[in-house]
Amino acid sequence: MKGKIAIFCDHPRVSIHGVNGLMNVLGGDYQFKIFTRHEIPFNEWWDDVDICAIPGGIGDSDTFERVMRHHIKPIKSFLDRGGRYLGICMGAYWAGSEYLNILKNRDCVQYLSRPKTDTRRPHAKDLEVTWLGNKERIFWYDGCAITGRGKFDVVATYANGDVMAGFQDRIGLIGSHPEAEKHWYDEYSWMKSKYIDKEHNHELLYNFVEELMRR
Numbered sequence: 708m709k710g711k712i713a714i715f716c717d718h719p720r721v722s723i724h725g726v727n728g729l730m731n732v733l734g735g736d737y738q739f740k741i742f743t744r745h746e747i748p749f750n751e752w753w754d755d756v757d758i759c760a761i762p763g764g765i766g767d768s769d770t771f772e773r774v775m776r777h778h779i780k781p782i783k784s785f786l787d788r789g790g791r792y793l794g795i796c797m798g799a800y801w802a803g804s805e806y807l808n809i810l811k812n813r814d815c816v817q818y819l820s821r822p823k824t825d826t827r828r829p830h831a832k833d834l835e836v837t838w839l840g841n842k843e844r845i846f847w848y849d850g851c852a853i854t855g856r857g858k859f860d861v862v863a864t865y866a867n868g869d870v871m872a873g874f875q876d877r878i879g880l881i882g883s884h885p886e887a888e889k890h891w892y893d894e895y896s897w898m899k900s901k902y903i904d905k906e907h908n909h910e911l912l913y914n915f916v917e918e919l920m921r922r
Contacts, residue, residue: 708736708737708738709917710737710757711738711739711758712733712738712739712756712757713740713741713742713753713758713760714729714742715761715762715775715798716741716762717744719764720765720770720774721761721764721774722763722765724888724890724891725763725886728884729760729762732913733913742778743774744773744777746777749781749784753785757790757791757920758791758792758793758916758920759785759786759791760792760794761792761795761797761798761801762796762798763795763848763850763884775801775807779807782807783807783809791920793879793880793916794878794879794880794881795886796848796850796851796883798880799853799881799882803851810855810857811858811875812855812856812858813854815853815854816852816854817829817852818849818852818865818869818882819849821852821865824866825865825866826847829849830848831847831848831895831898832848832898833845833892834846834883836863836864836883837863838862839862839863843863843907843908844901845885845887846892847883847884850871850883850884851882852865853870853872853873857875859875863883872915874918874919876922879919881912885908885912886909887908888905889902889905
């Protein structure tokens with residue numbers, strides 16, 4: 708096994724679909740531990756973890772305070788000791804200044820609120836991004852843009868040039884959902900025909916996590 712990932716889940720605020728999608732993409736080579744809103748013993752539980760992962764969901768600022776209050780200090784301590792953070796969609800938002808506040812001179816804001824965005828509505832879309840120089844279409848649901856002038860290794864950008872995915876040291880953030888599975892698309896009438904070659908998106912996510920592990 709290549710590493711162990713601690714994944715936060717508090718469905719529907721942090722969706723079981725995001726958890727399952729991440730595990731299905733990485734499960735062949737990684738082990739997992741699930742933690743929820745409940746307090747866990749810090750030293751014993753985190754010592755064998757390589758990545759703390761927070762996937763997407765429907766959470767907001769009130770949700771964060773309610774479900775993460777036991778974990779804010781332990782996660783920050785885990786990162787200070789050399790741990791890694793993977794945030795997807797809401798998990799990327801939660802790396803920002805109003806939540807975990809673990810970024811340096813960068814923040815995560817609603818992409819739909821940004822100048823020259825190609826969408827002003829938050830509902831599910833097969834949104835075009837540029838990932839390592841290639842045009843890709845990835846499931847998006849009110850995802851974030853990563854803004855600011857702090858050092859950041861960009862992996863993907865939105866149509867307006869805003870950063871969609873990348874790394875700051877051992878923090879990896881993705882505003883869209885490369886882990887999305889077919890049933891995600893089937894839930895929306897306008898998305899059913901869009902699930903074409905999405906296994907390729909799973910490969911993008913797998914390679915993203917591999918790079919995070921190298922940091």
